[in-house]
Amino acid sequence: MEIILELKNVNVSYDGKQALSNINMKLPKNKITCIIGPSGCGKTTLLKSLNRMIEQEIEASFTGDVLFEGQNTRTMSEEVLRRKIGLVYQTPTPFPFSIYKNMAYAPTYYGVKDKTKLDALIVEKLKQANLYEEVKDDLGKNATKLSGGQQQRLCIARALTVDPTVLLLDEPCSSLDVKSTEKIEQLLLGLKEKYTIVVVTHNIFQAKRISDYTAFMYEAELLEFATTDALFSSPQHKKTQAFIAGLYG
Numbered sequence: 001m002e003i004i005l006e007l008k009n010v011n012v013s014y015d016g017k018q019a020l021s022n023i024n025m026k027l028p029k030n031k032i033t034c035i036i037g038p039s040g041c042g043k044t045t046l047l048k049s050l051n052r053m054i055e056q057e058i059e060a061s062f063t064g065d066v067l068f069e070g071q072n073t074r075t076m077s078e079e080v081l082r083r084k085i086g087l088v089y090q091t092p093t094p095f096p097f098s099i100y101k102n103m104a105y106a107p108t109y110y111g112v113k114d115k116t117k118l119d120a121l122i123v124e125k126l127k128q129a130n131l132y133e134e135v136k137d138d139l140g141k142n143a144t145k146l147s148g149g150q151q152q153r154l155c156i157a158r159a160l161t162v163d164p165t166v167l168l169l170d171e172p173c174s175s176l177d178v179k180s181t182e183k184i185e186q187l188l189l190g191l192k193e194k195y196t197i198v199v200v201t202h203n204i205f206q207a208k209r210i211s212d213y214t215a216f217m218y219e220a221e222l223l224e225f226a227t228t229d230a231l232f233s234s235p236q237h238k239k240t241q242a243f244i245a246g247l248y249g
């Protein structure tokens with residue numbers, strides 16, 4: 001099993017209140033890892049620590065190390081780090097302009113000047129995000145006019161335009177209906193051949209359906225990390241057992 005990202009002794013506190021307590025974690029490459037746990041246990045904070053986005057938040061204090069492909073991320077530029085490890089937010093956040101412009105934004109910034117190349121890249125990434133067929137005749141349409149599920153797939157497609165290695169998603173289906181959720185889940189399953197995917201979810205059934213590994217967090221700690229099969233069939237901690245049995249949320 002190849003490890004792509006590793007957290008070593010990561011601690012995060014907000015104004016002195018601990019949100020992550022000495023996290024050590026190794027993420028396997030080209031797998032889907034789900035992070036589950038009750039509200040407020042630190043899932044989003046953990047996700048934002050994986051690309052050190054957390055350091056942008058003024059009230060957060062971060063210590064510890066994050067290794068990406070064995071390299072300490074402190075030796076990497078922020079730009080490279082954010083590009084290699086993309087983050088997709090809970091609520092879809094398309095820019096309020098056309099689908100095409102949303103998709104062209106980052107690659108243009110990173111220097112793709114040739115229009116033919118740019119168009120080909122946009123088509124390729126929309127296809128990867130299972131959105132192309134639905135929008136191909138209307139790339140000029142304002143992205144905010146798309147349905148919630150389409151907006152979320154656009155955000156994933158947009159994240160893919162800078163050729164990341166890891167994709168982090170924070171409760172990507174929390175505002176979506178069953179059908180749109182299913183589309184996102186299918187999409188993520190298809191993407192793991194090329195990308196390593198980490199998904200925060202409050203839905204334990206989603207974790208069961210899509211993930212290879214599951215991390216269970218509780219009160220700022222990573223209580224358990226195992227293959228999804230092992231975690232759900234033989235949880236090691238009482239807190240995990242009770243959580244997956246639905247005894248608390």
Ligand code: ADP
Nearest residue numbers: 014019038039040041042043044045046057059
């Ligand atoms: P989760 O995603 O599991 O719901 P979070 O990582 O968002 O948990 O939050 C963990 C803890 O840190 C919670 O107690 C939350 O209230 C607190 N917290 C999160 N963000 C901030 C912030 N920007 N300022 C202060 N406290 C925060």
Ligand code: MG
Nearest residue numbers: 043044045170
């Ligand atoms: Mg959260």
